[in-house]
Amino acid sequence: MIYTVTFNPALDYIVRLDALTAGALNRAKEELVIAGGKGLNVSVMLKNLGVPSVALGFIAGFTGEALRCFAEEKGVRTEFIRVDGVSRINVKIKAERETEINGRGPDIPGFALEQLENKLQALPRNAVLVLAGSISGGLPQDTYARLLQGLPDHIRVAADMPGDLLRTVLPFRPWLVKPNREELCEVFGLVGLETREAALYARRLCELGARNAIVSLGDDGAFAYTERGEEFFIPAFRGRALDTVGAGDSLLAGFIAAKERGESDRDALRFAVAAGSATAFRYGLAEEAEVLDLLKRP
Numbered sequence: 009m010i011y012t013v014t015f016n017p018a019l020d021y022i023v024r025l026d027a028l029t030a031g032a033l034n035r036a037k038e039e040l041v042i043a044g045g046k047g048l049n050v051s052v053m054l055k056n057l058g059v060p061s062v063a064l065g066f067i068a069g070f071t072g073e074a075l076r077c078f079a080e081e082k083g084v085r086t087e088f089i090r091v092d093g094v095s096r097i098n099v100k101i102k103a104e105r106e107t108e109i110n111g112r113g114p115d116i117p118g119f120a121l122e123q124l125e126n127k128l129q130a131l132p133r134n135a136v137l138v139l140a141g142s143i144s145g146g147l148p149q150d151t152y153a154r155l156l157q158g159l160p161d162h163i164r165v166a167a168d169m170p171g172d173l174l175r176t177v178l179p180f181r182p183w184l185v186k187p188n189r190e191e192l193c194e195v196f197g198l199v200g201l202e203t204r205e206a207a208l209y210a211r212r213l214c215e216l217g218a219r220n221a222i223v224s225l226g227d228d229g230a231f232a233y234t235e236r237g238e239e240f241f242i243p244a245f246r247g248r249a250l251d252t253v254g255a256g257d258s259l260l261a262g263f264i265a266a267k268e269r270g271e272s273d274r275d276a277l278r279f280a281v282a283a284g285s286a287t288a289f290r291y292g293l294a295e296e297a298e299v300l301d302l303l304k305r306p
């Protein structure tokens with residue numbers, strides 16, 4: 009079974025206006041509320057690809073309850089831990105320009121973190137554990153490392169997180185890491201990354217402890233370095249990007265789904281890139297049929 013962890017899931021309130029005037033009453037032309045959070049996105053995308061998973065993490069208050077309902081309605085099993093407060097709301101204002109306000113989210117007390125730790129230590133054999141996104145709730149930056157410390161070896165960890173956090177999990181030999189360009193630059197203190205340099209740094213992630221590394225390169229595609237010492241580059245599919253939010257989460261879900269089906273690393277990366285592109289080409293996370301359509305292209 010696959011388990012995803014989201015520390016700080018959010019409701020995204022997306023509102024469209026003609027013009028935004030600060031200090032005045034603005035009226036929405038259109039509005040939309042969707043659930044977000046990286047681990048939760050991975051769970052929903054896995055479900056879209058026909059692969060079950062369990063979403064773990066922390067929720068609070070009525071917004072947390074809405075997040076739980078959203079996930080369950082999508083067919084994702086949830087075992088969220090409830091804490092006091094309210095799960096955050098992120099406001100995305102689409103006017104002439106885009107303005108975003110991301111909520112902070114609830115505090116996560118030590119005993120709630122311990123509950124998560126206990127859950128992870130009891131995961132069944134051969135579970136895949138996806139740790140995605142930032143640490144929140146006033147917890148220290150070594151929280152992921154702490155969670156991994158007590159974890160049995162048979163659990164395959166997939167880590168997708170900001171570079172400073174990614175660095176802390178590498179010594180625990182994660183099965184897969186998936187930085188994007190920016191996150192990879194954070195890990196190695198780089199100012200920028202040319203696509204052709206991805207190979208070098210993917211390999212270095214593996215030298216630092218990752219068993220497999222995928223570097224996602226937005227509309228360039230993705231590069232993988234595997235535990236067999238193989239390297240693959242798959243270019244992104246061509247098309248009109250409408251909304252790239254969740255493209256990386258879709259890529260990660262795509263790779264895991266393909267590996268669960270026993271595909272080779274190369275085929276899994278191709279499927280993953282198609283999943284990322286299919287999500288970039290629409291609003292919200294892609295459906296399986298859209299991914300398969302891209303793969304059928306000559």
Ligand SMILES: Nc1ncnc2c1ncn2[C@@H]1O[C@H](COP(=O)(O)OP(=O)(O)OP(=O)(O)O)[C@@H](O)[C@H]1O
Nearest residue numbers: 188224225226227229244249254255256257284285
């Ligand atoms: N404009 C685009 N056109 C085609 N494919 C895209 C585009 N943007 C992203 N993708 C696909 O999605 C994958 C992941 O994208 P990206 O590297 O931007 O991830 P990310 O920054 O981690 O995204 P997020 O964290 O917002 O989900 C890429 O490897 C590619 O396959």
Ligand SMILES: [Mg+2]
Nearest residue numbers: 168188256257
């Ligand atoms: Mg990402």
